[in-house]
Amino acid sequence: MELLAGEQDTKVHVRQNGARFEFDFADVYWNPRLSTEHARIIALLRKDDVLYDVFAGVGPFAIPAALKGCTVVANDLNPHSFTWLNHNVSLNKVSDRVSTHNLDGRQFIREVVGPSLPAHLAAGRHAHVCMNLPALATEFLDAFVGLLQGVDDSNHEVESWRIRVHCYCFVKGEEGVTGAKRKVEEGLGRPTERDVQVSFVRNVAPNKDMMRASFDLSWDILHGVGCPPAKKCKVDAKEPDAAVEVASVH
Secondary structure, eight states, X not given: OOOOSSOXXXXXXXXXXXXXXXXXXXXXXXXXXXXXXXXXXXXXXXXXXXXXXXXXXXXXXXHHHHHTTOEEEEEOSOHXXXXXXXXXXXXXXOTTXXXXXXXXXXXXXXIIIHHHHHHHHHTTOOEEEXXXXXXXXXXXXXXXXXXXXXXXXXXXXXXXXXXXXXXXXXXXXTTHHHHHHHHHHHHHTSOOSSOOEEEEEEEEETTEEEEEEEEEOOHHHHHTTTOOTTSOOSOOTTSOOSSOOOOOOO
């Protein structure tokens, strides 16, 4: 951000959805027009649910979720966002409910989300995964395919496990719901197998809309069952990332 005139002071303090946030506008992105969308996601969470925030920014989803009583695992690759995320966790006194990571989104899904999911789900928690990087988020969805391959599915309780993804994307105006669903399935490399609920978030530019696609990950996806030949079902953390992560929209 370029300062055209005035004092070189871009640090701000804002309140949103019951939480306090401090950050430097020169280093991170914050969009106050998304406050309603942040509130919508928080309203979907129950106390004691677990929220994985893949592109957490300074914490507009993570902090209110923790204040609601959720366990939050938040990540952002941008070092400035990561610094302010940790600052806001302390500012809101939710350090006991939030763990933070400074990783690439795909690495976070493979190395943090995957290993920790079974314990949370076995404890009866529902899991939500927020992916607010509309320019690229769908390109990270393939990281979920085969994510729980090593988990024993002989226990019938796994059938009640619920992992719901909230993935944001941009679509052309005329594509609407159909375009968002197509992007999700292209990202997964396969049909979702379950209903995808698509919600309009906001108009970004003429003929360009921001949408949220929410869907449950099926056990077949998580186990990599029936994976198309063109896609590798097994997740290999050593593989080079297929997408370069950019600043998330918050």
